[in-house]
Amino acid sequence: MRFAHTNIAARDWKTLSEFYIRVFGCRVKPPERKLSGDWLDAATGLQGARLEGVHLLLPGHGDDGPTLEIFTYQDTRASAPMMANCTGFTHIAFEVGDVEATLGAAMEGGGQALGRVTEKAVPGVGLLKLVYFRDPEGNIVEIQSWKK
Numbered sequence: 271m272r273f274a275h276t277n278i279a280a281r282d283w284k285t286l287s288e289f290y291i292r293v294f295g296c297r298v299k300p301p302e303r304k305l306s307g308d309w310l311d312a313a314t315g316l317q318g319a320r321l322e323g324v325h326l327l328l329p330g331h332g333d334d335g336p337t338l339e340i341f342t343y344q345d346t347r348a349s350a351p352m353m354a355n356c357t358g359f360t361h362i363a364f365e366v367g368d369v370e371a372t373l374g375a376a377m378e379g380g381g382q383a384l385g386r387v388t389e390k391a392v393p394g395v396g397l398l399k400l401v402y403f404r405d406p407e408g409n410i411v412e413i414q415s416w417k418k
Contacts, residue, residue, distance in 0.1 A: 275325060275337040276362065280407055283323040283342040285380075289406050290338060294364055296326035299337055300403045320344035329364070337390050338362070351408050360404065361410035374411050382407035 280286040290296045306320040311415050323341035327333065362405055366372040378382065382404040386409045400414040 273336045275339045276359075277341060278407075278409055279346060280323070280340050280405075281344050281346055281381060283340045286405065286407055287324050287326060287340050289376075289381070290326055290363050291338070293372065293379050293381075294366075295329045296338060297335075299325040299327050303341070316343075318345070325361035351404075352410055354402060354410065361412050363414060366413050366415055369413050369415050373401055373403060375403070376403055376411070376413075377415075381411070382408070384410065388401040388416075 286296045304322045310319045321341045321343045325337040325339050325408050385402040396416045396418040
């Protein structure tokens, strides 16, 4: 058993994919997907589901690692903005070398500020530096770095 992917249902899969490629160095894992049919309806519980998008290889895991799947459904529906204390999946996290530089790149790429850069000494683990922000479509992203 192994972890396969996490999906983001996006308003614009191409723009959101480019954000994750530029800011985090994700890479496209071909092919681009254009999916529909009875099998997709049965799997998703939707009727007339049609989607397109891409899988992005996540940094640090190689060509066979887990992916970030970014799809746009033909009938995409808006949802209320998530906060860190909402139930369910709330954010994706990346370990980065420089929190401030990555946050700057994210803001330049259309990200939106949410929290502020914070440091906390974690006994037996090291110094954690982290911040939460929103990607261009409002999904929460955590970036963190650790020093021992």
